[in-house]
């Protein structure tokens with residue numbers, strides 16, 4: 001069962017984000033099985049696909065569904081040598097620690113080393129905090145890590161703007177700006193800014209699941225990605241065939257955990273602490289009990305958010321309660337996993353990625369949880 005907060009995020013993704021990405025992709029196909037108007041290359045169900053791609057980009061958040069998506073890609077025989085992983089740094093890479101788990105970036109690096117698949121970071125300069133503190137100023141650059149090094153994409157044409165408030169717990173991308181500014185836009189520019197994708201067939205892999213909400217139940221499993229140009233124009237200046245594939249869209253949560261167990265991948269730390277999702281640690285959609293848990297075990301993280309609520313004179317919650325007030329009215333989760341708790345506050349990830357020989361896989365405390373703990 002999902003909380004109404006998560007359902008709201010999903011509704012927003014489905015009604016605002018995905019339709020926006022689909023704009024301009026109009027034509028016909030005799031193979032389409034979809035609830036949307038017919039479009040070329042769109043398949044409502046595509047659990048198995050042809051593997052005739054030059055490269056697969058797997059969006060790697062460090063959460064369970066992104067691992068399951070990567071495993072499925074490998075299991076169906078896509079060559080590991082053609083896969084790369086992308087991870088968006090929510091806090092940027094300039095020193096902010098406001099939102100994300102301390103270890104998550106290094107965790108992705110260590111996972112990349114363990115499986116032998118390259119990982120590239122991309123981010124909005126100064127991250128969530130920098131975007132939130134825009135004050136009559138322009139948007140910061142996007143920074144994309146590529147095989148040749150970093151590229152910085154300035155945004156001189158962006159409008160001068162003021163935020164000085166948290167994203168709203170709302171459906172609109174204009175007001176709940178974090179997902180678009182820190183992830184969707186950054187990923188799209190990662191595709192469109194790199195000439196190495198021109199003339200190539202690229203598979204863009206993400207880990208959404210239909211079971212998560214009624215809205216996600218209507219997602220197409222295979223469709224052209226927003227960065228595709230070949231199906232938008234007859235003779236594009238930069239021809240790119242980019243397909244977006246959701247290989248675990250049809251999975252249940254049970255299948256996801258089974259997939260991680262089969263891989264002998266140790267459950268990621270947030271789930272071991274009791275979080276049902278691994279997204280920003282201080283996600284604006286966190287429930288009262290998660291704020292209470294953050295207050296108990298990570299008080300400096302709660303204080304940083306509370307200080308900004310005070311500075312902006314606006315609570316994140318639409319009900320008007322501050323994160324401190326919400327933490328005070330709920331019981332924190334009881335965290336038994338002291339090893340995971342120690343790791344949670346350290347930037348360097350030092351725990352095993354995979355189980356050692358003879359070790360038994362354990363379902364983490366947050367599996368099948370109902371506490372709202374962020375967007376996936």
Ligand code: SF4
Pocket residue numbers: 090099167178179182279280282283284285374375376
């Ligand atoms: S996890 Fe939460 S706070 Fe972080 S970008 Fe997503 S919606 Fe925003």
